[in-house]
Amino acid sequence: MxxxxxxxxxxxxxxxxxxxxxxxxxxxxxxxxxxxxxxxxxxxxxxxxxxxxxxSKEKLLFDAVVTPLLDAVEGLQKSWVADNSLHSLSTEDLAYRFTEQLYNFLSQNQSISRAMVHLFTEGSTEGEVEHLRVRIADTLASMLTPVEQYLSNAGMRNTAPALQLRMMMLLIGVTANFLTGTYRDDDEVPDRAEIIEELAHFVYNGLRNA
The missing domain is CATH 1.10.10.60 (Homeodomain-like)
Structure with missing residues (x-):
């Protein structure tokens, strides 16, 4: 209610x-x-x-939930392209920076993330999910070439960049939104810095070639 x-x-x-x-x-x-x-x-x-x-309700959904999320993802990509200082960072440091920025946005905007979870798990009757999937796919497609090039140039694992990009973002998003609920009480939850540090290790080690 x-x-x-x-x-x-x-x-x-x-x-x-x-x-x-x-x-x-x-x-x-x-x-x-x-x-x-x-x-x-x-x-x-x-x-x-x-x-x-x-x-319409769908346009309100996209304006309130979908567009802010995708704008944030696109903004991260553009800031990375424009930031020349990133070229001097190690691959491990870059993984940390990517994880930190995305984690911070998603943890600070949990209502957006949780609304997206509802959409994907419950579906819709008027094509809203199909429209959502197109918007997400188009946004990630614009990121794919620079991600693939970076992984290749850095000697990282790039067997399936489109899949890897999605899995990294989902790992960070799920952690940002649901980790707290897996602990008995809030006092047991690690602080933000520890969570990001561990997440960044997962991302970095998952992209390393064996």
């Missing part, structure tokens, strides 16, 4: 942002079966505003 935001009338122009925030929360909790009325109630705005600003 969702909880409406309480307080004074929302400020003019703030409705789109409130709806995106609410959509991330509600989709993370209930998946795509969540209704637009639940999202509007959580945002504390009129239901018709969803269709004024986003036209």
């Amino acid at each position: 969702t909880t409406a935001r309480r307080g004074p009338r929302v400020r003019r122009g703030s409705a789109p942002g409130l709806l995106r925030d609410a959509a991330r929360e509600v989709f993370a909790e209930r998946g795509y079966r969540a209704t637009t009325r639940e999202i509007a109630e959580r945002a504390g705005v009129s239901h018709e505003l969803i269709f004024r600003y986003f036209e």
Whole structure:
């Protein structure tokens, strides 16, 4: 059951942002079966505003959940290409940098990740998952050539770069979102630095040639 935001009338122009925030929360909790009325109630705005600003529930999903995630992935790639200092780092240090940046984004935006999990595990009836798969595949395809070239030049394992890229991202994403829940209580959970260090070793050693 969702909880409406309480307080004074929302400020003019703030409705789109409130709806995106609410959509991330509600989709993370209930998946795509969540209704637009639940999202509007959580945002504390009129239901018709969803269709004024986003036209449909699917477009709201993509604007609130899918696009921010893929924009973050593309942003990481572009920052790496533009950062000349990365050329001086060892392969192990690069693995750490990649792991740290992706882990930080996903752990700080868990509602986005959890909404994606709902989509993939529950499916949909109107083709939303198929549209999602196309968007993800297109984003990763743009990363594939530089990843493949780097692995080859560094003498790393590059037998299946498209698969390797996906597995690295999934390993980091699952850890960022679900590791805490595997411990009896929060006091037992390792700190962020230790988690990233171990993850980076998994990524690096998984790409090394035997």
